[in-house]
Amino acid sequence: MARLMQRLGEGGRIPFDEFMSIALYDPDGGYFATGPLRSEADGDFLTSPEVSPLFGETMARFVASEAGRCCAKTPITVVEAGAGSGSLLDPLLVALTAMDLPPSPIEPWAIEVSDAARRRLEARIPDVRVVASLEVVPARRCGVVLANELLDNLPAAIAVRRGAGWAERMVETDGESLLWAEGPARPAVAAWAERFCGPVVEGSIVEVQIEMGEWIAAALSRLQCGSLLVVDYGDTAAGLASRREEGTVRTYSAHHLGPDPLLLPGTTDITMDVNIDAVVEAMEEAGAGVTVFTQAEFLTQWGLQDRIAELRALELEHARSGATMPRLQAHSAITGARALLHPRGLGDFRVVVGRV
């Protein structure tokens, strides 16, 4: 990657968040910015909306409720950030359009840094405005901004506990390979780590998600009335404490844990657990009232268990009448929906809703 080599040549070493930003987002070789669509069954990882369209359909009931609260006289703005293949937004909009809503038009937006994803979204979803950046969405709208598995990709610094203070993980090169290095932590990095690290011992590794907080503030600034809803893997600072020895940064490639992030920049996803306390604080600082759910709790609250019961009744009816294909379709829909609720899998992801 030319930009990476240029930066390492200029400065000798760069902080991990700058490395991550180049590896994922550089227009010339960044993992998300270039290459194929990443979030599909034959891509590198599988997300909830790729597992089942009932994820988007269930989210539609939440969006409808927010529209009822906020959008009596204004367009219902629905923004999905990091919209990938459209597997969340598409069923969500289909279900929303079929609902009894305020008599306001629905204005859907999809934000994607990936060219391949933007092309897919335009082809898949009628009338959606597909853009590359959140800043293009007008501010002070009424509706909902959604992001599934986006925050875990936003560039983060890495702080390392040293004595009573913090060092910072850097990236450098010996001319052939990329290497880890350590330097003094920047003051903002040390302050964030101190605030959100939870109880940690010497050598503990804390991902410092400052850019995530900035993204949350920018997303909430799009809304005058409505909600920012983010879904991701992660935990509270205290819940993450047991993972601090190794840290939580990891890579994914073809559905498997990939190599060290420094080995093949631009070719693997780089991700980490999201610090939910930091998400809550960023939303509160931006003026939102915040509620945290597990994904299973949230989807159950918005009717997914009831949909599963309906599908089971349908499956039984088809079994009785000997309609094999429809029975198998109902069965497969039930299996997908149950995967969204699994307590040791997707059901344990966190949903954080910031309401303004």
Ligand SMILES: C[S@@+](CC[C@H](N)C(=O)[O-])C[C@H]1O[C@@H](n2cnc3c(N)ncnc32)[C@H](O)[C@@H]1O
């Ligand atoms: C893990 S995938 C999730 C895709 C989709 N939300 C889903 O659940 O299937 C992350 C997506 O976010 C996009 N992305 C990453 N950072 C972004 C950013 N800062 N703004 C917009 N899109 C971003 C990537 O291109 C990728 O499609």
